[in-house]
Amino acid sequence: MAPRSAKAASTAGVKNQTLVIDNGAFTIKAGVVASSPTIEDCKVIPNCIAKDSVKKVWVGSQLDQCKDFGEMAFRRPVEKGYLVNWEAERAIWGHSFLAENAVAKCDPHETNLLLTEAPNCPQALQTNTDQIIFEEFEYASYCRTLAPTLNAYNDIPSLFGGPSSGDSSQGPAECLLVVDSGYSHTTVTPLINGHPVQQAIRRLDIGGKFLTNYLKEQLSIRAFYAMDETWIVNEIKEATSFVSDNFSRDLERTWKGGKTDRRSMDPSLLVDYVLPDFESTFRGVVRPYDHTTPKMNSRAPVTSASRDKIVTLGNERFAAPELLFNPSDVGMKEAGLPAVIIESVNALPLGLRPSMFANTIVVGGNALIPGFLERLRREVRELTPSEYDVRIASPEDPIRSTWLGGARLAAQHQNLANILVTRKEYLEHGASWLLRRFATHGP
Amino acid sequence: MSNPLSTNPFCSVPTTTHRPTMPQIELLPTTTNPSVPGWAYVLDRGLDPSRTALAPTTGRRPRTLLPAAAASEQLSTRQQAALTRRLHDLDRDGTGREVEVPAKWKARTGGVVRRILLSEKGWSHHLADEEARIAALAGGAPPPVESGKRRVRSGISSGVGTPGGPVGSGTGAGTGELEEGLTAQEVERLLAVPALSFSAARAGPPGERAARTFCEICGYWGRARCLKCGARVCGLECKEQHDVECRRKFA
Ligand SMILES: Nc1ncnc2c1ncn2[C@@H]1O[C@H](COP(=O)(O)OP(=O)(O)O)[C@@H](O)[C@H]1O
Ligand SMILES: [Mg+2]
Ligand SMILES: [Zn+2]
Ligand SMILES: [Zn+2]
Numbered sequence: 001m002a003p004r005s006a007k008a009a010s011t012a013g014v015k016n017q018t019l020v021i022d023n024g025a026f027t028i029k030a031g032v033v034a035s036s037p038t039i040e041d042c043k044v045i046p047n048c049i050a051k052d053s054v055k056k057v058w059v060g061s062q063l064d065q066c067k068d069f070g071e072m073a074f075r076r077p078v079e080k081g082y083l084v085n086w087e088a089e090r091a092i093w094g095h096s097f098l099a100e101n102a103v104a105k106c107d108p109h110e111t112n113l114l115l116t117e118a119p120n121c122p123q124a125l126q127t128n129t130d131q132i133i134f135e136e137f138e139y140a141s142y143c144r145t146l147a148p149t150l151n152a153y154n155d156i157p158s159l160f161g162g163p164s165s166g167d168s169s170q171g172p173a174e175c176l177l178v179v180d181s182g183y184s185h186t187t188v189t190p191l192i193n194g195h196p197v198q199q200a201i202r203r204l205d206i207g208g209k210f211l212t213n214y215l216k217e218q219l220s221i222r223a224f225y226a227m228d229e230t231w232i233v234n235e236i237k238e239a240t241s242f243v244s245d246n247f248s249r250d251l252e253r254t255w256k257g258g259k260t261d262r263r264s265m266d267p268s269l270l271v272d273y274v275l276p277d278f279e280s281t282f283r284g285v286v287r288p289y290d291h292t293t294p295k296m297n298s299r300a301p302v303t304s305a306s307r308d309k310i311v312t313l314g315n316e317r318f319a320a321p322e323l324l325f326n327p328s329d330v331g332m333k334e335a336g337l338p339a340v341i342i343e344s345v346n347a348l349p350l351g352l353r354p355s356m357f358a359n360t361i362v363v364g365g366n367a368l369i370p371g372f373l374e375r376l377r378r379e380v381r382e383l384t385p386s387e388y389d390v391r392i393a394s395p396e397d398p399i400r401s402t403w404l405g406g407a408r409l410a411a412q413h414q415n416l417a418n419i420l421v422t423r424k425e426y427l428e429h430g431a432s433w434l435l436r437r438f439a440t441h442g443p
Numbered sequence: 444m445s446n447p448l449s450t451n452p453f454c455s456v457p458t459t460t461h462r463p464t465m466p467q468i469e470l471l472p473t474t475t476n477p478s479v480p481g482w483a484y485v486l487d488r489g490l491d492p493s494r495t496a497l498a499p500t501t502g503r504r505p506r507t508l509l510p511a512a513a514a515s516e517q518l519s520t521r522q523q524a525a526l527t528r529r530l531h532d533l534d535r536d537g538t539g540r541e542v543e544v545p546a547k548w549k550a551r552t553g554g555v556v557r558r559i560l561l562s563e564k565g566w567s568h569h570l571a572d573e574e575a576r577i578a579a580l581a582g583g584a585p586p587p588v589e590s591g592k593r594r595v596r597s598g599i600s601s602g603v604g605t606p607g608g609p610v611g612s613g614t615g616a617g618t619g620e621l622e623e624g625l626t627a628q629e630v631e632r633l634l635a636v637p638a639l640s641f642s643a644a645r646a647g648p649p650g651e652r653a654a655r656t657f658c659e660i661c662g663y664w665g666r667a668r669c670l671k672c673g674a675r676v677c678g679l680e681c682k683e684q685h686d687v688e689c690r691r692k693f694a
Contacts, residue, residue: 049542049544049545050542051543057542057543057545059545059548073542074536074542075541075542076536079536079565079566080534080566082566082569084564084565084566084569085562085565086559086560086562087544087550087560087561087562088544090548090550090560091544091547091548094548095548119638120638120639120640120641120643120644121641122569122572122573122641123573123576124569124572124573125569128559128562131555131559132556132559132560135554135555135556136552136560192630192633192634195634196634197633197634197636198636198637198638198639199636199638199639201639201644202644202646202647203644203645203646204646205534205645205646209534209536210533210534213532213533213534213535214533217532218662221659221660222661222662251662251663251664254663255661255663255677256663258678258679258680259678259679259680314662315661315662315663316662319657319662326649326655327646327649328649328652328654328655329654329655329657330529330530330533331526331529331654332530333648333649334645334646334647334648334649335646335647335649335650336649339646339647339649339650340646340647343646343647349624349625349629349633351624351625352624352625355624439637439638440635
C-alpha cells in the first residue's frame with residue numbers, strides 16, 4: 001500500500017496484535033489479528049443492549065443465548081450510523097473485549113486498535129471516540145478509518161473473475177467504488193489506492209432498519225400488531241424479502257383484485273411465515289404458500305383456537321427492499337441507489353469514472369437480499385454511457401468483508417505502523433492534533 | 444345490489460349525493476380510467492403505473508431539481524406533517540423504551556471521559572452542534588470546502604477524453620489505468636480535499652418521474668384518494684376498510 005504521507009515509521013508502541021473492529025450499528029464485526037487472518041477470526045456481535053419482556057437485560061453477545069425475543073427492546077449506541085452513546089458502547093465493548101469470557105479478549109495495553117467509522121461523521125463524535133480509546137480503554141496504538149476503505153485490501157480482482165491475488169501481502173485496489181448498505185444507511189465511497197475521495201462520498205438515508213420498520217408498518221395493517229416486534233419482523237424480512245426485477249409486474253401478480261374482479265395471486269411470489277410462539281418454537285419458519293391454512297389478519301379477531309400463527313407475505317416481500325431503489329415510494333426526497341452511485345462517480349474527474357464503474361462492489365447486510373445485485377447492475381447500466389464497462393460484484397460474505405479487509409491490512413505490519421498513532425503520541429500532541437491527523441493520514 | 448354502478452369498481456364509488464354518510468373518494472385519472480361525468484377528479488400528473496414501471500429510471504439525466512409538475516402535487520400542511528412524521532418513524536430505532544446500562548458497566552472514571560460517557564446527547568443534538576460549528580466557520584473565516592452549499596452537479600458525460608490524457612481503456616481492474624487518467628499530483632490534490640458535512644453528503648433529490656402511490660391497506664397501486672384525509676387506496680374494497688379508521692380519526 002502507499003501511505004499518503006510517509007511518516008518515519010516509528011514502530012515503538014506498535015504491538016504485534018491488532019484488534020480490528022468494524023463498529024456497525026446493527027452488529028460489531030471484531031477479531032484479534034496477528035498474521036494471515038481468515039474470515040472465521042471475525043466475530044459478529046450484536047451492537048446493542050436489549051431488555052426482554054420480563055425486563056431481563058442482555059448485553060451484546062449475551063443475546064446469542066437469548067431465546068425469547070418477544071417484545072424485545074433495544075438500545076443501540078450507534079445512531080444513524082455514528083457512535084453517539086459511549087456509555088452503552090463501553091458496556092458492549094467491555095463485555096466483548098475485556099470481560100472474563102469475552103469473545104475477542106485482548107489486553108488494550110498490548111494491542112493496536114483498527115476501528116471503523118461511517119463517512120461524514122461530525123467532528124465532536126470523532127474526538128469523543130479518540131479520547132475514549134486512549135484515555136478510557138488505553139489501547140497501545142490506534143487508527144480510526146472510514147469503514148468502506150478497508151475493503152480495498154481484500155482480494156478484489158477475484159470478485160471480477162480475475163486471478164485471485166491469493167495472500168494479503170498485495171497492496172490495496174487501485175480504483176474501487178464501495179457501496180456499503182448496512183443497518184442505518186447506504187453509502188457510496190470512491191477509493192483510490194484505498195484512500196477515500198471525500199468530496200464524492202454520497203449517502204442514501206435508507207438501510208436495513210428502515211426496511212424493517214416499513215415492514216412492521218405493513219404487517220401491522222394487514223396481519224398482526226408488529227410495532228413492538230422489531231426482532232421478529234427483522235427475522236421475517238431477512239428470511240423472505242427479495243428485490244423484484246420487475247416491480248409493477250410483481251405488484252400486479254400479488255394483488256387480490258377488486259371486489260368484483262377477483263384475481264388469483266401468483267403463488268410463486270407468496271410465502272407463508274409461521275411466527276414463533278416463544279413457548280415451543282423460538283424461530284420463525286418459512287413455508288410454501290398454502291391457501292387452505294387460516295392466516296392472521298389484523299381485521300379479524302384473534303381466535304385463541306388457532307394453533308399456528310401464520311402470515312402470508314405477498315407484496316410485503318419486495319415492497320420494502322424496493323425503497324432502496326425508489327425512496328420516493330414513501331415520499332422521501334432522495335434519489336434511488338443507482339442514481340446515487342452515478343452522483344458519486346460524477347463528482348470525480350472524468351478520467352476516473354470508467355474505472356469506478358468497472359470496479360464497484362457492494363458490501364453490508366442488504367447485499368444479501370436476493371435480486372439486489374442484479375437490479376443494481378441493470379439500473380446502473382441503464383444510467384451509464386454505453387462505452388463504459390459496468391461491473392458490480394459482492395463478496396461472498398458482505399457483512400464481514402470490511403472487517404476482513406481491515407484484518408488483511410493489519411497483518412501487513414509495516415504498513416499498519418504507518419497509519420497507527422501511539423498512545424504516547426496522543427498524550428504528547430492532544431485530541432485536535434489527532435483529529436487532523438486521521439482526517440488527512442487515513443490508510 | 445343496490446348500487447347501480449357496482450359492476451365497475453372504479454365507478455361504483457359513492458359521492459355525497461348518493462350516500463351522504465360515506466366519506467368521499469376521488470378517482471385519479473390514469474390512462475385506463477376514462478373520466479366519468481359527475482365524478483370529481485384530482486388533477487394529477489397522469490401517473491400510469493404500467494407505464495412508469497416500464498421506464499423505472501429517468502434515463503441519462505438523473506439529476507434535476509424539483510420537477511415542475513410537483514406544484515400540482517403540493518401536499519397540504521397536514522399531509523406534509525404526517526409524511527415527515529412517518530419518515531421519522533421509519534428511521535427510528537427500537538421502541539423508545541429506555542434500556543439501562545447494567546450497573547457493572549457504569550462509568551467510574553473522571554474527567555473528560557466521564558463527560559463523554561455520561562453525555563445525554565443523542566444524534567440530533569450532535570447534528571445540530573455540527574451544523575452550528577460549520578456555520579460559524581463559514582461566517583468567520585473563508586468558507587471551508589466542507590460547508591460548501593452543494594457540490595457542482597454535472598450531467599454524466601459520455602466524453603472519454605480529459606486534458607490529462609486519454610481515458611476509457613480503464614475497464615479492467617488491471618494496473619495502469621490510474622496513471623493514464625490522472626497524474627500523481629492530481630490524485631494527491633483530489634485526496635486532500637476535506638470531507639463533506641453530514642448534510643452535504645446526502646443523496647440528491649429523485650428525478651422527474653411522478654412519485655408512485657400505494658394503497659394504504661393492501662399495498663397495491665393507490666389509484667384512488669380519500670377526500671377526507673388524502674389517503675390512497677386501490678379501490679372500493681380497501682376504501683371500505685380505510686373508512687373504518689378514517690371515521691374514527693376524523694369524526
Ligand atoms: N439475508 C438478509 N436479507 C435482508 N437483510 C439482511 C440480511 N442479512 C442482514 N440483513 C440486514 O443488514 C443489516 C445489517 O447489515 P450490516 O452491514 O451488518 O450493518 P451495520 O454495519 O450497519 O451493522 C440489518 O438491517 C439486517 O437486517
Ligand atoms: Mg457496516
Ligand atoms: Zn388495496
Ligand atoms: Zn380517509
